[in-house]
Amino acid sequence: MKPQGITGGSFLFENPATALVMGLCPAIAVTTRVMDALWMSAFVLVVLVLSALFMALIARARVSESGEVQAATLGRQRLGALLITATLTGSIEVLLTAYIPEAIAGMGIYAPLIAVNCLVLSGAERATRAETVANGVADAVASGFGFACCLVLIALVREVLGAGTITLFPVGSFGGTIAVPGLSCDPIRALGLAGGGLLCLGYLAAALRSLQTRRANAMAGKAGVQ
Amino acid sequence: MAERPEQGGHAALIVAPAPHVGIPGSTAGMTWSVVGALAPAAAWGIFMFGAAAVFVLVVSVGTAVLAELLCCLVSGRMTLSDGSAVLTGLVIGLLLSAGCPLYVPAAAAAFAILVVKQSFGGLGRNWMNPALAGVVFAQLSWGASMARWLPARGVAESGGLPPLDALRAAFSTTGWSGRTPLAVLASSGYTFSGLDATVVQWVNAHVLSIVGVSLRPGFFDLLVGHVTGAIGTICVPLLVLGAVALLRRGVMRWQVPVAFLSSFVVLAFLFGGLSTGQGWFAGGAGFQLFSGSLVLTAFFAATDPVTSPLGLRGRWVYGIGLGVLAFVMRFYGSLGDGIPVALVMGNCFVPLIDRATPRRQPENARKGVA
Numbered sequence: 001m002k003p004q005g006i007t008g009g010s011f012l013f014e015n016p017a018t019a020l021v022m023g024l025c026p027a028i029a030v031t032t033r034v035m036d037a038l039w040m041s042a043f044v045l046v047v048l049v050l051s052a053l054f055m056a057l058i059a060r061a062r063v064s065e066s067g068e069v070q071a072a073t074l075g076r077q078r079l080g081a082l083l084i085t086a087t088l089t090g091s092i093e094v095l096l097t098a099y100i101p102e103a104i105a106g107m108g109i110y111a112p113l114i115a116v117n118c119l120v121l122s123g124a125e126r127a128t129r130a131e132t133v134a135n136g137v138a139d140a141v142a143s144g145f146g147f148a149c150c151l152v153l154i155a156l157v158r159e160v161l162g163a164g165t166i167t168l169f170p171v172g173s174f175g176g177t178i179a180v181p182g183l184s185c186d187p188i189r190a191l192g193l194a195g196g197g198l199l200c201l202g203y204l205a206a207a208l209r210s211l212q213t214r215r216a217n218a219m220a221g222k223a224g225v226q
Numbered sequence: 227m228a229e230r231p232e233q234g235g236h237a238a239l240i241v242a243p244a245p246h247v248g249i250p251g252s253t254a255g256m257t258w259s260v261v262g263a264l265a266p267a268a269a270w271g272i273f274m275f276g277a278a279a280v281f282v283l284v285v286s287v288g289t290a291v292l293a294e295l296l297c298c299l300v301s302g303r304m305t306l307s308d309g310s311a312v313l314t315g316l317v318i319g320l321l322l323s324a325g326c327p328l329y330v331p332a333a334a335a336a337f338a339i340l341v342v343k344q345s346f347g348g349l350g351r352n353w354m355n356p357a358l359a360g361v362v363f364a365q366l367s368w369g370a371s372m373a374r375w376l377p378a379r380g381v382a383e384s385g386g387l388p389p390l391d392a393l394r395a396a397f398s399t400t401g402w403s404g405r406t407p408l409a410v411l412a413s414s415g416y417t418f419s420g421l422d423a424t425v426v427q428w429v430n431a432h433v434l435s436i437v438g439v440s441l442r443p444g445f446f447d448l449l450v451g452h453v454t455g456a457i458g459t460i461c462v463p464l465l466v467l468g469a470v471a472l473l474r475r476g477v478m479r480w481q482v483p484v485a486f487l488s489s490f491v492v493l494a495f496l497f498g499g500l501s502t503g504q505g506w507f508a509g510g511a512g513f514q515l516f517s518g519s520l521v522l523t524a525f526f527a528a529t530d531p532v533t534s535p536l537g538l539r540g541r542w543v544y545g546i547g548l549g550v551l552a553f554v555m556r557f558y559g560s561l562g563d564g565i566p567v568a569l570v571m572g573n574c575f576v577p578l579i580d581r582a583t584p585r586r587q588p589e590n591a592r593k594g595v596a
Contacts, residue, residue, distance in 0.1 A: 188333065190366035199341070206345075 011146040013212045016119040018150060018205035023119035026110040027151055028197035033167040035176070036106035037155030041148030043092060043103075043111065045141075048120045051084045052127035052140030059128040081124040082116070089115040119147060154200045162192030253349070256477050256531075257309035263468030264316055264526060270464050271457035274378040275324035279457045283319035286331035290315030293339035297348070310349045314338050317357035317526060320458025321519050321566065322364075325376035330368050334360035354573045355533045358523065361566045372562070378454050381447075384417045388455040389448060390517040390563055392416045397502045405499075407510035408442035422447040448516045459519045469525035482534055483524040485545025486552070491515055493553040501557045514556065518563030524548075533573045537585035544579050548572040 016022045023044070030036040058080065093111050096104050104111055114120060123140045130136030159166055164184030170176035190196050272279045294311035298304050305311075318334045338360030343352045364372060377386040387395065389411060396402045396414035404410045423443055430440040447453050451461030458465075472478040491511045498509015515521070528534060528548055535544045551571050555564030 186327075186329075186368060186371060188367045190363050193366060195366075203345075 011142040011149075013208060014143075015146040015150055015208065016123075016143050017147055017201065018208050020119075020122075021205075022122065023117050023147060024201070025113065026107075026117070027147075027154065027201060028194050029110050030107055031151055031155035031158055031197055031200075032162065032192050033106065034152065034155045034159050035167045035169060037151040038148075039103040040107055040110065041144075041151045043096075043107070044114055044117065044120060045144035045148055046092060047085060047088045047114055047117075048123045048144045048147075049137060049140045050088050051081065051120060051124040053133065053137050054084050055081055055124045056127040056130055056133040056136035060133055077125060077128055078121070081121050081128075085117075085120050085124060086115040119143070150201075150204065153204065154197065157200050158191050158196060161188045162190070162196055163187050253310075254308045257313050259472060259475060259477050260526060261309060261313050261316060263472050264313075264320065264458065264465075266464040266468055267458045267461050267522070268316065268320060270451060270461040271320065271324070274452070274460065275376050275457060276379070278376055279324040281328060282322055282324055282326065282331050282457060283316065285328045286319035286322070286335045287312055287315035289332045289335035290318070290339050293336050294344075297339070297344040301344075301348075303348075305348060308349060310343075311339060314343070314357045314360070317458075317522075318360050320522060321357070321361050321456050323372060323375050323455075324457050325374040326368075326372050327374075330364050330371055333367070334364040336360075337363045350532055352532060353577070354570050355527050355530050358527050358566045358569045358573075362561070362570050365562045365566065369562070375454050378452060378460070380419050380421065380452070381454055382417050382419070384415060385419070386454055387416075388517065389416070389444070389453055389513070390455075393513075405504060405508050406442065407513040408444045408448075412443060416444075418444040418447040419452055422452065448513065453517075455517070456519060459522045462516050462521045465521050465525060472525075478525070478529045479541065481538065481541040482528045482545040482548070485542050486524045486528050486548045487515065487520070489546045489549025490520065490552050490556075491549075493549065494557075497553070498557055509557075518556070519565045520552065520556075520563075523565045523569050527569055528572070533576055535576055535579045535583065537580070537583050540576075540579045540583040540585070543583060544572065544576065547575060547579075 013019060017024065017027050026040050026044070030040045055077075089112060093104065096111070123143050127136030127140060130139060156166070160180055160183065164180045164182075164187035166178040166180065168176055168178070188196075191200065268283065272283070290311045291306065294306055298306055315335045315338075318338060319331055322331055322334070338356035341363075342354050342356040342359040343349065346352050373391070375387055375391075377383065385392075389407070392411055392414070393407050396410050396416070399414075401414075402410045403413045422445075425446040426441050426443050429446075434440055450463065453460055469478065469483070473480055491514075494509040494514045495507060495511035496509070497506070498511065498514060499505050499507065500509075528545070535541050548568060551568035552565055555561065555568040555571075557564075559567065561567045
């Protein structure tokens, strides 16, 4: 896999949530509060990058030992990815429960479910096919950040319009919640429901798709002129 | 939409994209005649609720038109004159209470036009009825604000809730008695207008006493629409009048509303009393038929050609399905009177119904093949 520019890779146009439609359960469920979306993004990012790293290392180790590529069967590869992801998710969840319990409380069941998140699993599997370990990890980072941006953006829209607040981390005298004037008394509650989440995701995906089409057309036009 | 080929002309072979079944008249003519058919019910609502109803209607129609205009400017296609935005705004306004804050009609109309209709490609491509989807969106968002009712002209403060809401309130407390909805309302202290009392008393004394039956107080008010409720839904006779005019002109087809209303009435009659512990055959089918947005939705939203099945069998299936959904949402749902959400859910099944009920080929197409 070639290292790609940030706009062409997993960050923008192959964004796991909007283009590949992966990881939707957490993307809809935890995006009712900005803080939960931030925690979920960070959690997914860490698990994704680490499992991609391990999978890439394992894949390369198999090459170097015997001097030729020993393609692991797809089944073994997936089993490996699943084990690594589950181990990472479980460990991080235990750590978070011990030290930052409010993060786990906000994510609920969706925190342990990262272990079987198809976005993480596919990222780990892609890393085994990367040319170098660095490429595999870079792809995972781009994909994780793309997912994070998507989640936070959706959460921002949904929380501001759907609840009239922005929930962040409490710092000092700041309680962590900003009430949006004019909206917090009678917000558009439909956006806080699951349907509202899908609606936001749909519009985000449509915007990215239209940007991509426009860019492709512009490029085609340029090539035509030359 | 393809124009209907001339029956007696020389047009032996007509090549046109689907749909191949035409209807007489243009889309714009159709929408404007539906707007006209709704006008009497709207006028009655304005008469009952005064200036507040005008504000709600103006805001909902105005927002719908502005939203449509915005989309026209962006897409460069002028579709304002087809009247569909006005119709959408009007239906939304008619389904709302005159007492609701004005951002509710504005948001519902904007959602209907921008999200439900134009995001999917404009009129003909929307897979939900825009107006009803806008109302459901508002119900999900501002349920409490939408339930701010304005008592109708000449109705006492104790009749300030729509009969359906008052019935639900009565059931949620103890101390009600009676088998029919009007009896329960009477036992809970809900009052109808003085005119109703006079008329019902006169009819009972001079007409019905001969056959030994009597009407409950409230019968007349409910029948003519002299009750608190959403602006355009209270007067069922005027809605039916408008619908009959449309049916006669061939703008509307009768199968969906008939199947919808009759399946709802049958279910309400049989099982309506079960949810409140009144037992079988105690749902008060007539009361349920005349309250809430049922009649308006059945005639003016369920018949929307874009979001209803194309074939005859499909229309029957759709109508009966809507009746079942409406029954479930009205008696067991929690979203308003349950009808808008039932219709929107029914809309989701229309592509499936169209696929499952293949249509007979139209008469002229078969002749062409032979």
